[in-house]
Amino acid sequence: MISHPSEPRQQFPIDSKHPLYTLMAQLKTLKLDASYRPIEVIDALEALVLCWMDKALMLECHTEKAYSPNESFYLPAVIVLKRLVKFTYNNMQCNRHNVLWRDHNTCQYCGDIFDDKELTLDHIIPKSRGGLNTWTNIVAACKDCNQRKGDKTPQEVNMKLVRAPKKPISNVLNRCKMRTVEEIWKNYLWEFK
C-alpha cells in the first residue's frame, strides 16, 4: 500500500524521548533517488520526515504502524526522492573497521567470533616479507592465532584460512554496513561495481 500525507509538514511531532521515536530509529528505510537508484539506508524516522517535507514519496511501508495522539501512519520501508542525486560509489577502504566488518568479527584462522578489541589484523603474507595492505592479504585474527602465526605464512605454520579473503562488492548495503537485507527491499536493490 502506498501512502503519504498530502500536506507537507515541517515539524516532527514526537520528541526524542518518546518510545515511538526509538521504534522509528530502529527500523530502516532504503532510500532511492528519482531514477530509482538505491543511495543509502537511513532510519525510518528520517525517511518519514523526508516524506512529510514533500522531498520523497513512500513506495513501500513496514508492517508496523505508528500512532501519534491525532493520527496513525505507516513507517516507510522504501522511499524515492523527488530529485536525482549525483553520487559515486567510493571504493571501500581496506581499513581495520571494514576488514572486521567483512570478516563478521570472526578470526579467519580459528573461526571463533570476538569483540572488536580482541581482534587484530593479520597480514597473510607478512609485511616484513613484502605482504601488502590489500583486501586479499589482510584478515581478522584473534590475538592467539596472530601470535601463533607470527612472522610466517599460514602454510609454514600449518594454519588454514576459514575462507579466502576478497574485496567486498561496493554496493549500497556494504556501504551502510548492513548484514541483513529487508525482504521488502529486494526488488529495489542491485549491485554496483
Ligand SMILES: [Zn+2]
Ligand atoms: Zn583465532
